[in-house]
Amino acid sequence: MNIAVIGSGTMGNGIAHVFAQHSFPVSLIDISQDSLTKALATISKNLDRMVTKGTLTEEQKTQTLGRITTYTDLQQGVQNADLVVEAATENVDIKLDLFRQLDSFTKPSCILASNTSSISITRIGSVTQRPDKVIGMHFMNPVPVMKLVEVIRGYSTSDEVTTQILDLSKQLGKIPAEANDYPGFVANRILMPMINEAIYSLFEGVAGVEEIDTIMKLGMAHPMGPLQLADFIGLDVCLSILRVLHDGFGNPKYAPCPLLVNMVQAGHKGVKSGQGFYIYT
C-alpha cells in the first residue's frame, strides 16, 4: 500500500515516520523544500532516540529513512497513492482546495484521510466526488509516541473504508477509536474545555501557572499540566479549536478565555513562538 503524506510539519513528519517504520513506502509532500529537508532531519533524530533505547537497529533506521521519498509537486507525489493522509495547515480554505486537487490527481480507489483536529470531515468530503472514501485519521503529538488514532467517520464515509483505516491503524502499532463527525470530534471536545478552564483559573487569579499545572499533573496523573500542554499544542491551535466548538454548538461554555485570545494576538503561541504560559529558549 503506497502512502502519501501532505505537509511535513510536526504532525506530517511524525505520520510519515510511523508509516515508514512499519514498512510502508511513503511520499512526503510539502510546498517548501526547506521544510522537507528539516522534516527528514527530525525523523532521523527521532529514529536515533529509538536506536539509543535499543527498540530499533541502525539497519532498521536506514531502511525506514529509505522508504521516504520527498516531493514538492502534489500531483507527482500522490499519483501512485492508495492512501493520502493530509496534515497541511489547519485552514478550511486550504484544506478544501487541497482535497479538490487530490480528488482529481489520485486513483479513484485512493482513500483520502485528513489529520484535521477539528475541521468537519463531512465538509471536506463534500468537495470531492468520493465522500465515501474521505475519513479523519487524527494522530496525536508526538506521533511516534502516542498510541491513539481517532478515526472520524464523515456523514458519507463507508463502513468498508472505516474498517480499512481501523485495521491500518493497528498495523502501525496504534490503537484506533472511532468517532462520528461533530465539532471537535471526541479528543478536542473534551480536552479543549479542560485547557480553557485552566486558562480561566489563571485569568481569574484562582492559582498561578505552576500551581495549576502541578495540581493537574500530580493530582490526575496527566503527563503534562493543561497550560504546558496548551503551549505544546500551540495557543493559536487551541484558540481555533475552541472557536470551532463555540461556533458549532453555539454554546457559551466553549467561549475562549479572553486571556487566551490576548496571548495569541500578542504572538505568544507557546513552544513554537518561544513564549506562552512558559518561556522556551
Ligand code: CAA
Ligand atoms: N518522537 C519520538 N519519540 C519521542 C518524541 C518524538 N517526537 N518525543 C518524545 N519521545 C519519546 C522519548 O524518547 C521517550 O521514550 P522512552 O520513554 O521510551 O525513553 C518518551 O517519548 C518520553 O520522552 P521524554 O522522556 O523526553 O519526555 P517526557 O517523559 O516528558 O514525555 C511526552 C514527553 C511524551 C510529550 C509526554 O509529556 C506526554 O505524553 N505529553 C502529553 C502529550 C499529549 O497529550 N499529546 C496530545 C496532544 S493533543 C493532540 O496532539 C491533538 C490535537 O488535536 C490538539
